[in-house]
Amino acid sequence: MASKSQTASVIGPGKVPVGVKINGQTLQAEFEPSTTLLDAMREYWNLTGAKRVCDRATCGACTVLLDGVRVYACSILAIDVGVSEVTTIESLPDSDPVKLAFVANDAMQCGFCTPGFVMSCKGFQAEYPNPTADDMLKGMGGNICRCGSYVGIHKAVSQAVAAHARAKPAAAKARPSKRAHAKTARGRRK
Numbered sequence: 433m434a435s436k437s438q439t440a441s442v443i444g445p446g447k448v449p450v451g452v453k454i455n456g457q458t459l460q461a462e463f464e465p466s467t468t469l470l471d472a473m474r475e476y477w478n479l480t481g482a483k484r485v486c487d488r489a490t491c492g493a494c495t496v497l498l499d500g501v502r503v504y505a506c507s508i509l510a511i512d513v514g515v516s517e518v519t520t521i522e523s524l525p526d527s528d529p530v531k532l533a534f535v536a537n538d539a540m541q542c543g544f545c546t547p548g549f550v551m552s553c554k555g556f557q558a559e560y561p562n563p564t565a566d567d568m569l570k571g572m573g574g575n576i577c578r579c580g581s582y583v584g585i586h587k588a589v590s591q592a593v594a595a596h597a598r599a600k601p602a603a604a605k606a607r608p609s610k611r612a613h614a615k616t617a618r619g620r621r622k
């Protein structure tokens with residue numbers, strides 16, 4: 433029999449108060465403990481940039497950064513975010529180089545997948561400061577575009593990564609760290 437100190441605390445059923453730090457602000461609401469980060473953002477905090485498409489960690493439309501690392505917001509419970517910080521597409525200014533690269537390369541048709549691709553690119557360029565073409569294919573492989581705008585998306589990601597490497601020449605010499613790989617795996621990115 434588990435001792436008192438080994439017993440996990442149980443919360444719910446029913447709504448519980450939850451606070452999550454998103455884009456520099458702690459947002460609060462009361463909802464079921466089973467609410468995903470994606471649903472909390474979209475339904476309680478009016479952050480609708482991340483999209484719900486597959487809702488099962490397959491398409492990348494819901495991609496956000498958790499402490500700077502890419503994750504699928506549909507596959508994390510909001511109550512599990514804890515003290516980590518979430519960054520969403522809403523935090524990026526219009527002058528953001530990744531956003532500008534997507535516009536310059538016409539990297540979209542319907543645009544539904546675009547916020548996820550942009551956030552994935554933000555995480556990718558931090559994880560792979562000097563990527564090979566193969567890194568790029570694999571590293572961005574966790575996002576799907578149903579319109580098939582991959583030619584433009586590939587050009588946009590290449591442009592953004594090159595601009596990022598020019599801005600951080602010292603970092604560009606480094607290969608992705610083991611820590612980045614580990615955190616990516618934990619966040620269920622493919």
Ligand code: FES
Nearest residue numbers: 485487490492506
């Ligand atoms: S909606 Fe989250 S990965 Fe598809």
Ligand code: FES
Nearest residue numbers: 541543577578579
């Ligand atoms: S631009 Fe339509 S799904 Fe990607």
